[in-house]
Amino acid sequence: MELTAEAIRKTLSRVQDPDLKKDLVTLGMIQKIKIEGKSVSFDVVLTTPACPLKEVIKNNCLEALEEDFGKEPKWEIHMTSQVTTVREAAPVLPHVKNIIAVASGKGGVGKSTTSVNLAVALAESGAKVGLIDADISGPSIPTMFNVEGEQPTVKKVGEKNIIVPITQYGVKLMSIGFLTPAESAVVWRGPMASSALRQFISDVEWGELDYLILDLPPGTSDIHLTMVQTIPVTGAVIVTTPQKVALADASKGLSMFRQPQINVPVLGVVENMAYFTPEELPENKYYLFGKEGGKRLAEKFEVPLLGEIPIVQSIRESGDTGYPAVMKNGQTKEAYKNLAEAVARQVAIRNASDAKTEVVEIKA
Numbered sequence: 500m501e502l503t504a505e506a507i508r509k510t511l512s513r514v515q516d517p518d519l520k521k522d523l524v525t526l527g528m529i530q531k532i533k534i535e536g537k538s539v540s541f542d543v544v545l546t547t548p549a550c551p552l553k554e555v556i557k558n559n560c561l562e563a564l565e566e567d568f569g570k571e572p573k574w575e576i577h578m579t580s581q582v583t584t585v586r587e588a589a590p591v592l593p594h595v596k597n598i599i600a601v602a603s604g605k606g607g608v609g610k611s612t613t614s615v616n617l618a619v620a621l622a623e624s625g626a627k628v629g630l631i632d633a634d635i636s637g638p639s640i641p642t643m644f645n646v647e648g649e650q651p652t653v654k655k656v657g658e659k660n661i662i663v664p665i666t667q668y669g670v671k672l673m674s675i676g677f678l679t680p681a682e683s684a685v686v687w688r689g690p691m692a693s694s695a696l697r698q699f700i701s702d703v704e705w706g707e708l709d710y711l712i713l714d715l716p717p718g719t720s721d722i723h724l725t726m727v728q729t730i731p732v733t734g735a736v737i738v739t740t741p742q743k744v745a746l747a748d749a750s751k752g753l754s755m756f757r758q759p760q761i762n763v764p765v766l767g768v769v770e771n772m773a774y775f776t777p778e779e780l781p782e783n784k785y786y787l788f789g790k791e792g793g794k795r796l797a798e799k800f801e802v803p804l805l806g807e808i809p810i811v812q813s814i815r816e817s818g819d820t821g822y823p824a825v826m827k828n829g830q831t832k833e834a835y836k837n838l839a840e841a842v843a844r845q846v847a848i849r850n851a852s853d854a855k856t857e858v859v860e861i862k863a
């Protein structure tokens with residue numbers, strides 16, 4: 500077959516994105532085809548830098564091309580990415596492509612730990628990431644990022660005061676905890692918290708972000724309703740442990756997002772503390788809180804199980820020392836990396852599906 504851009508496109512239109520179930524050409528993923536003699540280069544623009552199928556897609560392209568053009572041409576395939584969004588021309592946070600709420604029904608199940616490691620894992624994949632700590636009951640993000648006691652600066656843009664978020668480990672951070680000294684026992688009442696959060700949305704210099712993670716307080720109170728209605732959430736991630744009481748509360752949390760007045764797509768469930776594993780014997784698993792509760796919850800609500808995170812001493816220690824577990828090599832890094840890939844994948848699937856019309860945008 501003659502080596503032309505059109506012929507290459509025709510061949511690549513046989514290669515599908517396994518998640519989006521459409522071919523790469525129709526999805527607009529094949530760009531910058533350059534032919535120089537027998538050397539061909541082109542870009543494959545994926546929907547997220549955290550794409551777990553990068554290698555699979557690349558190999559499928561190569562296979563199809565060699566089938567049609569033989570082994571002689573030299574193929575140079577650049578795997579790049581551009582995170583997708585359904586928030587074009589959004590009234591608030593117009594440069595933030597996706598807002599992901601991390602929620603749990605019950606407290607203490609590891610929602611903040613999950614948010615932190617998810618945010619850092621996404622940033623490590625190359626995405627632009629922000630994190631809002633909306634946990635008014637006990638903001639722990641400053642500690643988990645080792646920025647306790649730091650205060651965001653304020654700058655004037657025109658007539659307006661703009662808050663510059665704190666950046667740590669490649670993630671832009673705002674926390675209710677930055678606004679009150681750690682030792683003070685300020686109780687954030689609903690309206691006060693909502694107004695602080697509204698400020699986080701309207702007065703913070705977030706810039707361009709691929710993913711803004713929102714660490715919500717535990718539970719399903721009125722405060723949640725206000726928060727979720729204040730912030731135009733793209734999708735929600737539900738964190739639970741496999742324990743019966745946690746699962747019952749997680750069901751409530753999940754159902755909250757599906758209420759008609761909220762109507763936020765649930766991206767999936769994370770089973771935290773899924774099993775205990777001693778770091779020196781990673782193949783030994785002990786199901787302290789029961790087995791596969793998160794999986795059953797995900798099945799019941801017909802949403803994906805995004806990850807199973809073991810209970811490991813170093814995860815707790817990393818939280819306390821402010822050096823997220825995902826930054827250290829080993830088994831927990833893999834678990835969080837896989838989680839980030841699964842979340843990014845579900846966001847891309849959401850954005851490509853018809854469900855996008857259901858995402859509610861509410862002005863802050």
Ligand SMILES: Nc1ncnc2c1ncn2[C@@H]1O[C@H](COP(=O)(O)OP(=O)(O)OP(=O)(O)O)[C@@H](O)[C@H]1O
Binds near residue numbers: 610634809810811
């Ligand atoms: N997979 C894990 N392995 C070991 N320890 C964990 C794990 N996940 C969370 N923890 C620890 O459990 C405690 C509670 O976690 P975290 O603060 O993330 O929970 P939370 O659901 O956000 O709590 P809150 O209800 O206070 O918001 C912390 O000390 C944390 O370090």
